[in-house]
Amino acid sequence: MAKKIFLLLVAIALFLPVASFAAEEPALKGAFTRVHGKAFKFDGKTVEVMEFMSFFCGGCYKFESSVPVIKGNFPKKIKWKIVPVNWGDSSPKPAEAFFLAEEAGKGEEMKKALFNAYFVQRRDIGSFEVLESLAAELGLGFDFSRKLRGGEKSAEARKALEMAREYRVEGTPTIVIAGNLMTNPHETGDNLDAFRKNAITIIKSILEK
Numbered sequence: 001m002a003k004k005i006f007l008l009l010v011a012i013a014l015f016l017p018v019a020s021f022a023a024e025e026p027a028l029k030g031a032f033t034r035v036h037g038k039a040f041k042f043d044g045k046t047v048e049v050m051e052f053m054s055f056f057c058g059g060c061y062k063f064e065s066s067v068p069v070i071k072g073n074f075p076k077k078i079k080w081k082i083v084p085v086n087w088g089d090s091s092p093k094p095a096e097a098f099f100l101a102e103e104a105g106k107g108e109e110m111k112k113a114l115f116n117a118y119f120v121q122r123r124d125i126g127s128f129e130v131l132e133s134l135a136a137e138l139g140l141g142f143d144f145s146r147k148l149r150g151g152e153k154s155a156e157a158r159k160a161l162e163m164a165r166e167y168r169v170e171g172t173p174t175i176v177i178a179g180n181l182m183t184n185p186h187e188t189g190d191n192l193d194a195f196r197k198n199a200i201t202i203i204k205s206i207l208e209k
Contacts, residue, residue, distance in 0.1 A: 030202035031187040034180055035167050041179035047203050048079045052164050052174040054087055055094040055114045055125060059185060059192065063173045064115055066196040073200050077207060082111065085164045085172060086157065091126030094118075095160060096153040097135065097144075106138050113138060177202050 041048065051067070053060040071078050082102070084095035094114050101110030113134045117123040123130050128149060135144040147153070167176055173195075174184040181202055188194035 027205065028181070028202065029205040030183070030198050032177070032181040032183040032198075032202055033187075035176060035182050038167070038176075038180035040181070042206055042209070044209070046077055046079050047074070047178055047206050048081065049199075049203070050081045050083055050167075050176040052083045052085055052167070052169045052172055052176070054085050054090065054172045055098070055111075055118060056087075056090050057172045058119070060173045061115045061119045062192055063185075063195070064112070066192065066199075069196060070199050070203070074203060074207060078203065082107065083160045083163055084157070085161050085169070087172075092154065092157040092161075093128070093131060093148070094125045095157040096151070097125075097131045097148060099153040099156045100144055100147055101135065101138065101140060104140055104144070106140065109138050110134065175199060178206055 049070075053063075067080070071080060082098065084098050086092040086095055098107060098110050098114065101107050114125055117130060117134060118125045125131065125134075128145075131148060132145045135141075135148075167174075167182065169182075171184060171186070174182060176182045177199070183195070183198060183202065185192055185195045188198050
């Protein structure tokens with residue numbers, strides 16, 4: 001009898017963590033994959049979204065117009081983090097410039113300026129002169145130039161690339177929602193409109209918990 005009670009208690013103990021996890025995580029909708037080794041995170045109020053992107057990526061440039069739409073569907077309920085990745089031989093300097101601008105409160109402005117310079121104006125955004133010109137237009141002065149040329153954000157740019165590898169990001173744009181829900185345009189047939197709608201569906205299903 002004592003043995004049966006012991007086994008019953010063990011079974012209950014093993015079941016409780018699973019039940020607790022299921023109670024904390026909402027029924028999710030949308031197309032995504034789980035990031036192995038990363039936990040689902042949601043504090044009941046704000047959903048964190050990490051955008052892995054590259055300033056040399058055409059899909060990222062096109063997706064840029066979708067970001068305000070996604071945010072606009074959930075006012076004050078999304079914390080959006082940019083993770084700029086320099087794939088292959090691409091220069092890390094645009095990412096470093098972004099981090100410097102973000103530190104000065106002008107990250108979004110620099111993101112748009114970099115995309116415009118590369119895809120519209122066809123400028124070399126790996127050039128110090130071009131990056132300093134963009135910074136000057138945003139009101140970032142000599143201090144920006146000194147830090148950029150001194151490589152002050154080089155470690156942060158390397159960390160962004162390491163994070164992409166850690167999350168097993170295979171291409172950009174890729175977003176990771178609530179800690180471990182990863183999705184990219186491939187999930188929706190490489191259709192960026194469908195990708196935007198899919199992101200909204202996932203986030204909405206979390207917030208409806």
